[in-house]
Amino acid sequence: MGRWEPDAAGRLREAAMALYAEHGYDGTTVAEIADRAGVTARTFFRHFADKREVLFAGSELLEQLMVKALADAPADATPMEAVAAAVLASAEFFDDIRREYSRRRQGVINATPELRERELIKMAALTSALTKGLLERGVAPDVAPLAAETGVAVFRVSFERWISDPDGEPIVDIIRSTLKTLKALSGLTA
Amino acid sequence: MGRWEPDAAGRLREAAMALYAEHGYDGTTVAEIADRAGVTARTFFRHFADKREVLFAGSELLEQLMVKALADAPADATPMEAVAAAVLASAEFFDDIRREYSRRRQGVINATPELRERELIKMAALTSALTKGLLERGVAPDVAPLAAETGVAVFRVSFERWISDPDGEPIVDIIRSTLKTLKALSGLTA
Incomplete structure:
Protein backbone atom coordinates (compact mmCIF):
# COMPACT_ATOMS: atom_id res chain seq x y z
CA MET A 1 0.00 0.00 0.00
CA VAL A 54 -18.32 -0.01 6.20
CA LEU A 55 -21.80 1.47 5.98
CA PHE A 56 -21.89 3.34 9.28
CA ALA A 57 -18.35 4.62 9.82
CA GLY A 58 -19.43 8.08 8.68
CA SER A 59 -22.21 8.43 11.25
CA GLU A 60 -19.91 9.59 14.03
CA LEU A 61 -18.53 12.30 11.78
CA LEU A 62 -22.05 13.45 10.90
CA GLU A 63 -22.99 13.57 14.58
CA GLN A 64 -19.85 15.55 15.44
CA LEU A 65 -20.54 18.05 12.65
CA MET A 66 -24.10 18.59 13.83
CA VAL A 67 -23.22 18.83 17.52
CA LYS A 68 -20.46 21.33 16.75
CA ALA A 69 -22.79 23.52 14.66
CA LEU A 70 -25.30 23.45 17.52
CA ALA A 71 -22.64 24.57 20.01
CA ASP A 72 -21.39 27.26 17.60
CA ALA A 73 -24.83 28.80 17.01
CA PRO A 74 -25.05 32.39 18.33
CA ALA A 75 -25.80 32.62 22.04
CA ASP A 76 -29.08 34.43 21.33
CA ALA A 77 -30.33 31.83 18.84
CA THR A 78 -33.63 30.22 19.80
CA PRO A 79 -33.53 26.46 20.49
CA MET A 80 -35.01 25.77 17.07
CA GLU A 81 -32.59 28.12 15.32
CA ALA A 82 -29.71 26.28 16.97
CA VAL A 83 -31.18 22.94 15.89
CA ALA A 84 -31.72 24.28 12.37
CA ALA A 85 -28.03 25.27 12.26
CA ALA A 86 -27.12 21.71 13.27
CA VAL A 87 -29.30 20.15 10.58
CA LEU A 88 -28.05 22.58 7.94
CA ALA A 89 -24.48 21.62 8.87
CA SER A 90 -25.19 18.08 7.65
CA ALA A 91 -24.96 19.54 4.14
CA GLU A 92 -21.17 19.64 4.55
CA PHE A 93 -21.31 15.88 4.84
CA PHE A 94 -23.84 15.19 2.12
CA ASP A 95 -22.32 16.98 -0.83
CA ASP A 96 -23.63 16.09 -4.26
CA ILE A 97 -20.79 13.68 -5.00
CA ARG A 98 -22.13 11.60 -2.16
CA ARG A 99 -25.73 11.45 -3.32
CA GLU A 100 -25.50 8.37 -5.54
CA TYR A 101 -23.50 6.51 -2.89
CA SER A 102 -26.04 7.53 -0.24
CA ARG A 103 -28.92 6.33 -2.39
CA ARG A 104 -27.31 2.91 -2.93
CA ARG A 105 -26.34 2.66 0.74
CA GLN A 106 -29.95 3.34 1.75
CA GLY A 107 -31.14 0.61 -0.61
CA VAL A 108 -28.87 -1.91 1.14
CA ILE A 109 -30.00 -0.72 4.58
CA ASN A 110 -33.70 -0.86 3.70
CA ALA A 111 -33.28 -4.43 2.45
CA THR A 112 -31.64 -5.70 5.67
CA PRO A 113 -33.45 -5.68 9.05
CA GLU A 114 -30.18 -5.76 11.02
CA LEU A 115 -29.00 -2.63 9.21
CA ARG A 116 -32.33 -0.84 9.59
CA GLU A 117 -32.05 -1.41 13.34
CA ARG A 118 -28.50 -0.13 13.35
CA GLU A 119 -29.64 3.01 11.58
CA LEU A 120 -32.47 3.59 14.05
CA ILE A 121 -29.94 3.29 16.87
CA LYS A 122 -27.65 5.84 15.22
CA MET A 123 -30.57 8.26 14.85
CA ALA A 124 -31.49 7.76 18.51
CA ALA A 125 -27.87 8.48 19.45
CA LEU A 126 -27.96 11.63 17.32
CA THR A 127 -31.15 12.75 19.10
CA SER A 128 -29.49 12.20 22.49
CA ALA A 129 -26.38 14.12 21.44
CA LEU A 130 -28.46 17.08 20.23
CA THR A 131 -30.55 17.03 23.41
CA LYS A 132 -27.35 17.12 25.48
CA GLY A 133 -26.00 19.99 23.36
CA LEU A 134 -29.21 21.97 23.83
CA LEU A 135 -29.17 21.46 27.59
CA GLU A 136 -25.57 22.72 27.59
CA ARG A 137 -26.78 25.83 25.79
CA GLY A 138 -29.16 26.40 28.69
CA VAL A 139 -32.32 25.24 26.92
CA ALA A 140 -35.01 24.14 29.40
CA PRO A 141 -35.28 20.39 30.09
CA ASP A 142 -38.89 20.30 28.89
CA VAL A 143 -37.93 21.94 25.57
CA ALA A 144 -34.56 20.37 24.68
CA PRO A 145 -35.70 16.79 23.87
CA LEU A 146 -38.58 18.02 21.69
CA ALA A 147 -36.33 20.44 19.79
CA ALA A 148 -33.79 17.64 19.24
CA GLU A 149 -36.43 15.12 18.11
CA THR A 150 -37.92 17.70 15.77
CA GLY A 151 -34.49 18.49 14.33
CA VAL A 152 -33.78 14.82 13.66
CA ALA A 153 -37.21 14.51 12.03
CA VAL A 154 -36.32 17.42 9.73
CA PHE A 155 -32.99 15.76 8.95
CA ARG A 156 -34.51 12.34 8.18
CA VAL A 157 -37.25 13.70 5.96
CA SER A 158 -34.80 15.97 4.10
CA PHE A 159 -32.29 13.16 3.63
CA GLU A 160 -34.99 10.86 2.21
CA ARG A 161 -36.05 13.55 -0.24
CA TRP A 162 -32.44 14.27 -1.17
CA ILE A 163 -31.56 10.70 -2.12
CA SER A 164 -34.76 10.26 -4.11
CA ASP A 165 -34.84 13.74 -5.63
CA PRO A 166 -34.85 13.56 -9.43
CA ASP A 167 -34.16 17.29 -9.72
CA GLY A 168 -30.83 17.00 -7.95
CA GLU A 169 -31.57 19.84 -5.54
CA PRO A 170 -28.72 20.22 -3.00
CA ILE A 171 -29.60 18.93 0.46
CA VAL A 172 -29.15 22.39 1.99
CA ASP A 173 -32.08 23.71 -0.09
CA ILE A 174 -34.20 20.69 0.78
CA ILE A 175 -33.50 21.22 4.50
CA ARG A 176 -34.50 24.89 4.23
CA SER A 177 -37.72 23.88 2.54
CA THR A 178 -38.42 21.20 5.18
CA LEU A 179 -37.86 23.76 7.94
CA LYS A 180 -40.39 26.03 6.23
CA THR A 181 -42.87 23.17 6.01
CA LEU A 182 -42.35 22.51 9.71
CA LYS A 183 -43.07 26.12 10.53
CA ALA A 184 -46.27 26.04 8.45
CA LEU A 185 -47.28 22.67 9.92
CA SER A 186 -47.07 23.65 13.50
CA GLY A 187 -49.53 26.49 13.16
CA LEU A 188 -51.86 24.05 14.85
CA THR A 189 -54.80 24.95 17.01
CA ALA A 190 -54.79 22.06 19.50
CA MET B 1 -58.28 -21.60 34.15
CA VAL B 54 -44.96 -9.58 27.10
CA LEU B 55 -43.57 -6.05 26.96
CA PHE B 56 -44.64 -5.10 23.45
CA ALA B 57 -48.02 -6.78 22.92
CA GLY B 58 -49.77 -3.45 23.60
CA SER B 59 -47.93 -1.57 20.86
CA GLU B 60 -50.23 -2.74 18.08
CA LEU B 61 -53.25 -1.56 20.05
CA LEU B 62 -51.62 1.83 20.58
CA GLU B 63 -50.85 2.12 16.87
CA GLN B 64 -54.43 1.17 15.94
CA LEU B 65 -55.85 3.75 18.36
CA MET B 66 -53.66 6.49 16.93
CA VAL B 67 -54.27 5.58 13.29
CA LYS B 68 -58.02 5.46 13.88
CA ALA B 69 -58.02 8.90 15.55
CA LEU B 70 -56.06 10.25 12.60
CA ALA B 71 -58.58 8.84 10.14
CA ASP B 72 -61.51 10.14 12.24
CA ALA B 73 -60.21 13.72 12.45
CA PRO B 74 -62.52 16.20 10.69
CA ALA B 75 -61.96 16.43 6.94
CA ASP B 76 -60.97 20.09 7.25
CA ALA B 77 -58.37 19.49 9.99
CA THR B 78 -54.85 20.58 9.06
CA PRO B 79 -52.23 17.79 8.85
CA MET B 80 -50.88 18.79 12.25
CA GLU B 81 -54.35 18.95 13.81
CA ALA B 82 -54.98 15.41 12.57
CA VAL B 83 -51.63 14.26 13.97
CA ALA B 84 -52.38 16.01 17.26
CA ALA B 85 -55.70 14.11 17.44
CA ALA B 86 -53.77 10.87 16.93
CA VAL B 87 -51.27 11.66 19.67
CA LEU B 88 -54.02 12.80 22.06
CA ALA B 89 -55.81 9.48 21.45
CA SER B 90 -52.85 7.69 23.06
CA ALA B 91 -54.24 8.99 26.36
CA GLU B 92 -56.95 6.31 26.15
CA PHE B 93 -54.19 3.75 26.33
CA PHE B 94 -52.06 5.42 28.97
CA ASP B 95 -54.53 5.95 31.77
CA ASP B 96 -53.16 6.70 35.20
CA ILE B 97 -53.51 3.12 36.42
CA ARG B 98 -50.95 2.25 33.78
CA ARG B 99 -48.35 4.83 34.75
CA GLU B 100 -46.44 2.81 37.32
CA TYR B 101 -46.41 -0.24 35.06
CA SER B 102 -45.20 1.94 32.16
CA ARG B 103 -42.42 3.41 34.29
CA ARG B 104 -41.17 -0.05 35.33
CA ARG B 105 -41.50 -1.36 31.78
CA GLN B 106 -39.39 1.54 30.50
CA GLY B 107 -36.72 0.78 33.11
CA VAL B 108 -36.44 -2.80 31.81
CA ILE B 109 -36.32 -1.60 28.21
CA ASN B 110 -33.65 1.03 28.90
CA ALA B 111 -31.50 -1.62 30.61
CA THR B 112 -31.57 -4.05 27.66
CA PRO B 113 -30.13 -3.18 24.22
CA GLU B 114 -32.28 -5.79 22.44
CA LEU B 115 -35.42 -4.22 23.90
CA ARG B 116 -34.31 -0.67 23.13
CA GLU B 117 -33.92 -1.74 19.50
CA ARG B 118 -37.33 -3.36 19.52
CA GLU B 119 -38.84 -0.15 20.81
CA LEU B 120 -37.13 1.95 18.15
CA ILE B 121 -38.55 -0.41 15.53
CA LYS B 122 -42.06 -0.05 16.97
CA MET B 123 -41.73 3.74 16.88
CA ALA B 124 -40.54 3.59 13.27
CA ALA B 125 -43.56 1.41 12.44
CA LEU B 126 -45.83 3.94 14.14
CA THR B 127 -44.27 6.76 12.07
CA SER B 128 -44.89 4.77 8.87
CA ALA B 129 -48.49 4.04 9.84
CA LEU B 130 -49.19 7.72 10.56
CA THR B 131 -47.50 8.76 7.29
CA LYS B 132 -49.72 6.31 5.41
CA GLY B 133 -52.80 7.62 7.23
CA LEU B 134 -51.93 11.21 6.34
CA LEU B 135 -51.40 10.34 2.68
CA GLU B 136 -54.83 8.67 2.70
CA ARG B 137 -56.26 11.94 4.04
CA GLY B 138 -54.83 13.63 0.97
CA VAL B 139 -51.88 15.29 2.70
CA ALA B 140 -49.08 16.11 0.23
CA PRO B 141 -46.19 13.61 0.00
CA ASP B 142 -43.65 16.25 1.03
CA VAL B 143 -45.66 17.12 4.16
CA ALA B 144 -46.98 13.76 5.41
CA PRO B 145 -43.69 12.17 6.60
CA LEU B 146 -42.65 15.34 8.45
CA ALA B 147 -46.04 15.68 10.15
CA ALA B 148 -45.88 12.00 11.18
CA GLU B 149 -42.30 12.26 12.48
CA THR B 150 -43.18 15.40 14.40
CA GLY B 151 -46.23 13.72 15.90
CA VAL B 152 -44.18 10.74 17.05
CA ALA B 153 -41.63 13.15 18.54
CA VAL B 154 -44.43 14.83 20.50
CA PHE B 155 -45.66 11.43 21.65
CA ARG B 156 -42.20 10.22 22.76
CA VAL B 157 -41.35 13.37 24.65
CA SER B 158 -44.76 13.46 26.33
CA PHE B 159 -44.58 9.78 27.28
CA GLU B 160 -41.13 10.27 28.83
CA ARG B 161 -42.40 13.21 30.86
CA TRP B 162 -45.51 11.28 31.90
CA ILE B 163 -43.65 8.29 33.33
CA SER B 164 -41.17 10.48 35.18
CA ASP B 165 -43.65 13.14 36.27
CA PRO B 166 -43.70 13.49 40.05
CA ASP B 167 -46.85 15.65 39.90
CA GLY B 168 -48.90 12.88 38.36
CA GLU B 169 -50.27 15.08 35.57
CA PRO B 170 -52.43 13.01 33.15
CA ILE B 171 -50.72 12.30 29.83
CA VAL B 172 -53.40 14.20 27.91
CA ASP B 173 -52.38 17.44 29.66
CA ILE B 174 -48.71 16.73 29.06
CA ILE B 175 -49.39 16.13 25.35
CA ARG B 176 -51.28 19.43 25.10
CA SER B 177 -48.41 21.22 26.74
CA THR B 178 -45.87 19.52 24.43
CA LEU B 179 -47.93 20.56 21.40
CA LYS B 180 -47.84 24.14 22.68
CA THR B 181 -44.09 23.92 23.13
CA LEU B 182 -43.79 22.64 19.57
CA LYS B 183 -45.79 25.56 18.27
CA ALA B 184 -43.60 28.02 20.18
CA LEU B 185 -40.42 26.21 19.12
CA SER B 186 -41.06 26.30 15.44
CA GLY B 187 -41.31 30.07 15.31
CA LEU B 188 -37.87 29.80 13.78
CA THR B 189 -36.33 32.20 11.37
CA ALA B 190 -34.11 29.86 9.30
Missing part, protein backbone atom coordinates in the same frame (compact mmCIF):
# COMPACT_ATOMS: atom_id res chain seq x y z
CA GLY A 2 1.81 3.09 -1.15
CA ARG A 3 1.01 6.29 -2.93
CA TRP A 4 -0.09 4.24 -5.95
CA GLU A 5 -3.11 3.03 -4.11
CA PRO A 6 -4.77 5.98 -2.50
CA ASP A 7 -7.91 5.81 -0.42
CA ALA A 8 -8.18 2.14 0.50
CA ALA A 9 -11.19 3.03 2.67
CA GLY A 10 -12.99 4.53 -0.32
CA ARG A 11 -12.29 1.50 -2.49
CA LEU A 12 -13.40 -0.86 0.29
CA ARG A 13 -16.63 1.12 0.58
CA GLU A 14 -17.27 0.92 -3.15
CA ALA A 15 -16.45 -2.80 -3.22
CA ALA A 16 -18.74 -3.50 -0.27
CA MET A 17 -21.60 -1.59 -1.85
CA ALA A 18 -21.25 -3.47 -5.15
CA LEU A 19 -21.17 -6.85 -3.37
CA TYR A 20 -24.10 -6.00 -1.08
CA ALA A 21 -26.11 -5.10 -4.17
CA GLU A 22 -25.08 -8.29 -5.99
CA HIS A 23 -25.28 -10.89 -3.21
CA GLY A 24 -27.09 -9.09 -0.41
CA TYR A 25 -25.53 -7.91 2.83
CA ASP A 26 -25.84 -11.30 4.53
CA GLY A 27 -24.35 -13.06 1.51
CA THR A 28 -21.15 -10.98 1.50
CA THR A 29 -17.99 -11.64 3.55
CA VAL A 30 -15.17 -9.34 4.62
CA ALA A 31 -12.75 -11.51 2.63
CA GLU A 32 -14.78 -10.90 -0.53
CA ILE A 33 -14.92 -7.16 0.07
CA ALA A 34 -11.15 -6.97 0.61
CA ASP A 35 -10.56 -9.11 -2.47
CA ARG A 36 -12.78 -6.95 -4.69
CA ALA A 37 -11.01 -3.81 -3.43
CA GLY A 38 -7.61 -5.40 -4.09
CA VAL A 39 -6.43 -5.27 -0.49
CA THR A 40 -5.92 -7.85 2.26
CA ALA A 41 -8.43 -8.60 5.02
CA ARG A 42 -5.88 -7.09 7.37
CA THR A 43 -6.14 -3.79 5.52
CA PHE A 44 -9.93 -4.03 5.76
CA PHE A 45 -9.72 -4.30 9.52
CA ARG A 46 -7.37 -1.33 9.70
CA HIS A 47 -10.25 0.76 8.37
CA PHE A 48 -13.44 -0.91 9.61
CA ALA A 49 -14.41 -3.03 12.62
CA ASP A 50 -16.66 -5.28 10.52
CA LYS A 51 -18.74 -5.36 7.36
CA ARG A 52 -21.50 -3.37 9.02
CA GLU A 53 -19.18 -0.50 9.88
CA GLY B 2 -61.83 -20.63 35.03
CA ARG B 3 -63.62 -17.57 36.28
CA TRP B 4 -61.59 -17.85 39.52
CA GLU B 5 -58.47 -16.85 37.71
CA PRO B 6 -59.25 -13.87 35.62
CA ASP B 7 -56.76 -12.02 33.43
CA ALA B 8 -53.95 -14.53 32.99
CA ALA B 9 -52.34 -12.05 30.58
CA GLY B 10 -52.30 -9.37 33.27
CA ARG B 11 -50.75 -11.72 35.81
CA LEU B 12 -48.16 -12.90 33.31
CA ARG B 13 -47.27 -9.28 32.61
CA GLU B 14 -46.87 -8.50 36.32
CA ALA B 15 -44.83 -11.67 36.88
CA ALA B 16 -42.56 -10.90 33.94
CA MET B 17 -41.97 -7.35 35.11
CA ALA B 18 -41.07 -8.51 38.63
CA LEU B 19 -38.64 -11.13 37.31
CA TYR B 20 -37.04 -8.75 34.77
CA ALA B 21 -36.43 -6.32 37.63
CA GLU B 22 -35.01 -9.04 39.90
CA HIS B 23 -32.88 -11.05 37.45
CA GLY B 24 -32.73 -8.87 34.36
CA TYR B 25 -34.48 -9.56 31.07
CA ASP B 26 -31.76 -11.90 29.81
CA GLY B 27 -31.75 -13.81 33.10
CA THR B 28 -35.48 -14.62 32.99
CA THR B 29 -37.12 -17.57 31.20
CA VAL B 30 -40.68 -18.10 30.00
CA ALA B 31 -40.97 -21.09 32.38
CA GLU B 32 -40.12 -18.83 35.32
CA ILE B 33 -42.65 -16.20 34.25
CA ALA B 34 -45.42 -18.80 33.89
CA ASP B 35 -44.47 -20.32 37.23
CA ARG B 36 -44.58 -16.98 39.05
CA ALA B 37 -47.96 -16.19 37.49
CA GLY B 38 -49.27 -19.61 38.53
CA VAL B 39 -49.99 -20.81 34.98
CA THR B 40 -48.40 -23.30 32.61
CA ALA B 41 -45.93 -22.40 29.85
CA ARG B 42 -48.68 -23.44 27.47
CA THR B 43 -50.92 -20.73 28.88
CA PHE B 44 -48.06 -18.26 28.49
CA PHE B 45 -47.82 -19.06 24.80
CA ARG B 46 -51.57 -18.68 24.36
CA HIS B 47 -51.08 -15.01 25.25
CA PHE B 48 -47.59 -14.07 24.07
CA ALA B 49 -45.25 -15.25 21.33
CA ASP B 50 -42.17 -14.97 23.56
CA LYS B 51 -40.83 -13.14 26.60
CA ARG B 52 -40.20 -10.01 24.57
CA GLU B 53 -43.82 -9.76 23.47
